[in-house]
Amino acid sequence: MAQSKLEKDSENCSMLPLVHDIIKCMDKDSQDVHQELVKLKAKIHEAREQVTNMPGINSTPLEQQQQLAMLQGQVRTKNQLLQKYKSLCMFDAPKAS
Amino acid sequence: MAAVAEKSTKERLLSVLDDLEVLSRELIEMLALSRSQKLPQPGEDTQILELLVQRDREFQELMEVAQQQGKVHQEMQLLEKEVEKRDSDIQQLQKQLKEAEHILATAVYQAKEKLKSIDKARKGSISSEEIIKYAHRISASNAVCAPLNWVPGDPRRPYPTDLEMRSGMLGHMANLPTNGVNGHLPGDALAAGRLPDILAPHYPWQSSDISVGMLPPHHGNDFGLEPPGHNKENEDDVEAMSTDSSSSSSDSD
Numbered sequence: 019m020a021q022s023k024l025e026k027d028s029e030n031c032s033m034l035p036l037v038h039d040i041i042k043c044m045d046k047d048s049q050d051v052h053q054e055l056v057k058l059k060a061k062i063h064e065a066r067e068q069v070t071n072m073p074g075i076n077s078t079p080l081e082q083q084q085q086l087a088m089l090q091g092q093v094r095t096k097n098q099l100l101q102k103y104k105s106l107c108m109f110d111a112p113k114a115s
Numbered sequence: 116m117a118a119v120a121e122k123s124t125k126e127r128l129l130s131v132l133d134d135l136e137v138l139s140r141e142l143i144e145m146l147a148l149s150r151s152q153k154l155p156q157p158g159e160d161t162q163i164l165e166l167l168v169q170r171d172r173e174f175q176e177l178m179e180v181a182q183q184q185g186k187v188h189q190e191m192q193l194l195e196k197e198v199e200k201r202d203s204d205i206q207q208l209q210k211q212l213k214e215a216e217h218i219l220a221t222a223v224y225q226a227k228e229k230l231k232s233i234d235k236a237r238k239g240s241i242s243s244e245e246i247i248k249y250a251h252r253i254s255a256s257n258a259v260c261a262p263l264n265w266v267p268g269d270p271r272r273p274y275p276t277d278l279e280m281r282s283g284m285l286g287h288m289a290n291l292p293t294n295g296v297n298g299h300l301p302g303d304a305l306a307a308g309r310l311p312d313i314l315a316p317h318y319p320w321q322s323s324d325i326s327v328g329m330l331p332p333h334h335g336n337d338f339g340l341e342p343p344g345h346n347k348e349n350e351d352d353v354e355a356m357s358t359d360s361s362s363s364s365s366d367s368d
Contacts, residue, residue, distance in 0.1 A: 031178050034171050037139050044146055055143070062136050065174075066129065074188025075124040075181045082187050089194040096201035103208055 036061055124181050131174045138167040 036058045043051040069075075074082065122130075142163045149160070253259060257271040265271060280286055 031175055032171055033135050033139060033174075034168065037142065037167065040143055041146060044143070044150060058139060062132060066132055069125060069128045069132065069181070072125070072181050072185060074184045074191070075128070077123050077184075078121065079124065079180060079184060079187075082184055082191075086187055086191055086194070089191055089198060093194055093197050093201065096198065096205060100201065100204055100208070103212075 031065060033058065033061060033065075124177060124184055128174070128177050128181060131170055131177060134170045135167065135174060138163055138170060142167060 036054065040051060040054040040058065042048075043054050077085070142160060145160050145163065257273055259273050261273050262269070262271055
């Protein structure tokens with residue numbers, strides 16, 4: 019649900035339609051230009067809020083990929099370690115010679 | 116360029132948003148100014164418009180990147196949980212291994228102690244025949260069972276008297292006085308007036324070279340040693356004692 023909301027926001031994150039509306043109002047000498055200006059300001063403010071609250075963007079994609087690889091490596095190593103301990107046969111009876 | 120590449124996605128997004136705000140304001144102000152003054156636009160607004168479109172496209176691309184990073188972030192959170200779970204498993208396993216080590220160390224110590232005991236027992240091995248002989252002897256001396264015709268005052272008894280205890284190994288270890296000055300003599304022995312007889316006894320287990328749990332080395336030679344109070348009159352009693360010890364030893368088996 020949150021993911022679909024983000025995708026929808028991403029599709030609607032362009033500022034150009036609002037700028038276009040403002041220019042049209044100015045061409046028509048319409049009084050709605052102030053409203054359109056307020057809308058643009060609100061849109062920019064909303065976008066700023068959204069960017070501030072987005073998770074996982076405090077690093078570059080490259081750094082994030084490196085962190086992901088490191089975590090995957092940790093999980094793999096720990097799994098191997100646990101598997102190794104589980105498969106140890108320390109208490110096997112010695113074979114009679 | 117390298118500095119731009121090192122910036123985080125959030126910083127880049129906020130920077131592009133600032134640019135968008137500034138450019139759109141400039142464009143609108145410029146258009147408003149040109150309309151009020153009725154001046155022909157020299158093309159500057161077109162450049163600003165192009166910049167605005169470029170920044171807007173960049174903003175959308177960055178938003179897509181940010182969404183991808185959000186998905187990666189979720190994956191990373193799952194991996195972090197996985198790592199925490201594995202850490203917990205490893206710690207649990209470590210704890211169990213420590214417990215097992217402790218148990219095994221205890222078992223090894225006990226096994227070594229047993230081996231030492233076995234080795235010691237092998238070095239000082241005694242034949243069962245000698246043990247049976249010894250059992251016969253201590254039963255014949257009324258050491259385990261009183262004679263059938265025992266009455267108060269009779270020194271033959273299945274337990275050692277106070278003086279016998281004092282003259283034994285335990286008495287020597289505790290440095291107890293053996294002269295009976297501070298000790299308590301048995302009342303029946305005093306009453307019977309047989310003190311010299313009591314002081315005189317010589318039991319094999321009172322020998323100075325007896326070690327705890329071992330037979331005296333010369334036990335084979337003095338097998339026929341008669342205990343105090345032992346004479347022909349109570350020969351039958353001795354026989355009864357021997358029978359008792361035999362039956363008790365067979366019972367124990």
